[in-house]
Amino acid sequence: MVEKPTYSAPTMAELAQKGETPEVLLWIGCAGAFDERYKKVTIAFIKILTVAGVKFGVLGEEESCTGDPARRAGNEFLFQMQAAANIQILNGYGIKKIIAACPHCFNTIKNEYPDFGGSYEVLHHSEFLQELIETGQLKMEDGDSLKNEKITYHDSCYLGRSNQVYDAPRQLIESLQADLVEMERHRQNGFCCGAGGAQMFKEPEKGAKDINVDRTEEALETHAKIIATACPFCMTMMSDGVKNKEQEEEVKVMDIAELIAKSKNL
Amino acid sequence: MIVFQQVSFLIVLVLGAYFFFRRVMRIRNNILMGQNEDRTDQPTKRLRSMLLIAFGQKKMFKKPIPALLHLMVYVGFLVINIEVLEFILDGISGNHRTFAGLLGNVRLTGVYTIALNIFEFLALAVIISCLFFLIRRNIYKVNRFGGLEMTNWPKLDANLILIFEIVLMFAILTMNAADQILQSRDVAGFPTTGFMGFSGFLVMPLFQSMDSGMLIAIERIAWWLHIIGIFAFAIYVTYSKHLHIFLAFPNTYYSNLMPVGKIKNMPEVTKEVNMMMGIPTEETDSPTEIKRLGAKDVRDLSWKNLMDAYTCTECGRCTAECPANQTGKKLSPRKIMMDTRDRVESLGDLFAKQGKEADDGKSLLGDFISKEEIFACTSCNACVEACPVMIDPLSIILQLRRYMSMEESSAPADWNAMFANMETSFSPWKFPPSDRFKWADDLNDQSGQKSPQNP
Known part of the structure; x- marks a missing residue:
């Protein structure tokens, strides 16, 4: 029986201290972090990435809501405050590629953050997983x-x-x-x-x-x-x-x- | 007699053109009541979208049966315009069938005969399609043609347009049928056209026994009915829901090229946020005029929102796909567009009478669209996807929400609570930010080894 690997979610702060740059940043999202049911999805996704050997980082406590619901409820100020705060952190770590499991986070970062100086390659976790299978990094056989x-x-x-x-x-x-x-x-x-x-x-x-x-x-x-x-x-x-x-x-x-x-x- | 006809025709033509262009200018001014928005980038992409979606009817074909029927009417409309041109030339010159002379010997080349047969085929196809449309609306009662906003006038408007089109097409067939018999009797002034099959088989038998004087009268009445009908229709359309026949083209050209999930930015807010957060912004020389945040009335919307409203032909595809509407909520994207147009029209009338500063104390939000409607939207973009002419009701809904949330602070209580959570805990839910990384504690739950949060 193969021993299960130990899973961990290194934060960008830790990685930066060690002078490491991960391939991708996982954007966890509020549901991924707080919702009891959806936390299981976050963990499942991290397990897959670990098995596939993807080097990733998370923001941990430094992440905050993308502002999507505020913007869609009409509170543009609140949305742009959230966007500015998140972009400062993302740009501070020199993030290039972001994977989000939440389509709302994904859409906001991908399509709306560029207006505020936050331009990244953003993939939804389904796209990224599909990519891993196509490149053979993730084996489904x-x-x-x-x-x-x-x-x-x-x-x-x-x-x-x-x-x-x-x-x-x-x-x-x-x-x-x-x-x-x-x-x-x-x-x-x-x-x-x-x-x-x-x-x-x-x-x-x-x-x-x-x-x-x-x-x-x-x-x-x-x-x-x-x-x-x-x-x-x-x-x-x-x-x-x-x-x-x-x-x-x-x-x-x-x-x-x-x-x-x-x-x-x- | 000929001169009298020519003079009458010129009067009708000039009056028709005057009323038509006066309305066109009014609509143009009404649309330009909206805020500026640049939609001139990427002209090749825009042209392509116009050719595919407006000219090519691409999005119509999601529903193949109405698409085919509509295609007949559309092609009929486009092609029969060539014949209308001949009508106008005939009317001015006093000739009969100007193009027959221009295209050379009718019998030798056959071009004119073929063209007339194509026109007749299309006339018949338009009649059949419009009959099907009338049946779908009034007998079969397709769901999307109903709904709260489809009150007396929108219902009548839709039927009138269909009946109008049927009458216009019958006039062509009647005219041609009478004309053919007169030709066969060698009556002067009716040059040979060759056999026109559709009127020949369908209408001519009814006329065969009539004397030539009667037929000349029928031919002339049908000719006048058709051309006056066309002018009247053109003017009527500008007051009706049927403007998509013209506006579908610019409306698709200027449509949104961004991913539909992206909401239009508010640079005036960015400026303030940057100031608050100490982020340097590019200096702009022009002092920013103090604008209302979001939209309360149509003048706060962009000109493209208003063009959308004039383009809407009330087909109801949007409303039929709207999850809120389909589960019994008040929201109907079609109503959003109809209300916007009604409001622009009423404001346009007011300004025309009392000048641009006039105020009737009404606004789009409140007097036309209720908060309950816009609260119900899930921003799912199903309405945007459904629209065959690229109308974006969601953009209007979001602008109205912005006004409510930022200017009136009258968002639903749940949303205000969500805003407060986001301000204090940086999450829409009330969890302390220090708990945000606790999920990682469970990473190795299954294998029984709880990993420390910060290894």
């Missing part, structure tokens, strides 16, 4: 615990429509030799989980139905046993939807990084 598992993928709006990342998450699911089943509304026509635009941080407006319940019903119609997500907010919304439908015993909501980690028994 050894794991087949999800082989033939019926999985449906819920497109995150900020990954899909906003940034045209549709293929990477799907290719990852296919690399598990799983059976990817699409919902009726997918890719460009994907239906929002209901959390974007700072909705995550408020009660929904009055209506006939909650958006996440509508989307979950669509996901359940595929009879997939796993609803794959690639966004912390989508994960929360879909998990709540599955609970609302009392399907939490039968159907799991998992991030694509968790699927890879599970398939590789990490």
